[in-house]
Amino acid sequence: MRKKVIAGNWKMNMDMNDTVALISELKNEIRNKNLNASVIVCPPFTNLDTASALIKDSSIKLGAQNMYFEENGAFTGEISPSMLKSVGCEFVILGHSERRTIFGESDQVINKKIKTAVKHGLKPIFCIGETLEEREGGITFKVIEKQISNGLEGLSGTDLAELIVAYEPVWAIGTGRNATPRQAQEVHQFIRGLIAGQLSQSFADQLVIQYGGSVKADNASDLLSQSDIDGALVGGACLKADSFIKIVEAA
Ligand code: PGA
Numbered sequence: 001m002r003k004k005v006i007a008g009n010w011k012m013n014m015d016m017n018d019t020v021a022l023i024s025e026l027k028n029e030i031r032n033k034n035l036n037a038s039v040i041v042c043p044p045f046t047n048l049d050t051a052s053a054l055i056k057d058s059s060i061k062l063g064a065q066n067m068y069f070e071e072n073g074a075f076t077g078e079i080s081p082s083m084l085k086s087v088g089c090e091f092v093i094l095g096h097s098e099r100r101t102i103f104g105e106s107d108q109v110i111n112k113k114i115k116t117a118v119k120h121g122l123k124p125i126f127c128i129g130e131t132l133e134e135r136e137g138g139i140t141f142k143v144i145e146k147q148i149s150n151g152l153e154g155l156s157g158t159d160l161a162e163l164i165v166a167y168e169p170v171w172a173i174g175t176g177r178n179a180t181p182r183q184a185q186e187v188h189q190f191i192r193g194l195i196a197g198q199l200s201q202s203f204a205d206q207l208v209i210q211y212g213g214s215v216k217a218d219n220a221s222d223l224l225s226q227s228d229i230d231g232a233l234v235g236g237a238c239l240k241a242d243s244f245i246k247i248v249e250a251a
Pocket of ligand 1: 009173175233234
């Protein structure tokens with residue numbers, strides 16, 4: 001039985017004051033509830049340290065939204081895996097579609113990042129997903145297959161023991177138009193099958209595959225009740241404690 005994992009991707013939102021307020025609210029809400037799901041928050045880099053201190057006495061876990069694949073050196077503006085570890089990050093989102101499209105990250109760059117992350121003991125939340133054009137062109141599975149085989153190239157089941165995959169159809173991100181539970185389940189099942197082929201069936205059986213893309217309080221239950229949907233990567237709806245907690249409760 002896979003435990004559900006709900007992660008909040010804050011993106012480039014929430015300054016220091018907002019961060020303190022939101023984490024405090026989340027802590028209060030979570031303390032009074034008997035939740036079955038794991039909860040991860042992924043604030044911007046500048047607020048990771050503060051968030052880390054605030055969640056210390058709670059069950060909330062910390063993730064970053066990105067990192068560079070080098071260990072240190074002359075890479076102005078970049079953040080290394082050991083920097084993330086040093087402020088208490090356990091997870092790191094890699095390959096988000098906004099990184100791929102706005103910042104030009106290729107499968108190869110993402111693969112290097114996953115390799116560096118696991119080497120430093122960071123757990124990757126590896127994002128994949130097709131664009132609307134690709135879905136309408138009937139090549140969703142082909143796109144997913146390529147993203148997975150390139151992204152995880154050269155990595156073993158041992159390397160990836162703590163991997164989380166997030167299926168995020170690009171057309172569903174921030175659009176208010178989520179994949180239907182059936183559409184999402186179909187791709188999640190396909191992903192699990194691919195991973196079984198690439199690594200092993202037992203690895204695939206324990207792999208957490210999150211769905212992301214316009215997850216809200218009112219569609220979370222239907223999505224999360226699908227057999228291969230093990231959690232959610234939440235953008236817009238994670239910026240308010242009440243909507244985020246409702247998704248956690250649905251899980
Ligand atoms: P959204 O974003 O929930 O706002 O669609 C999800 C994501 O980009 O991870």
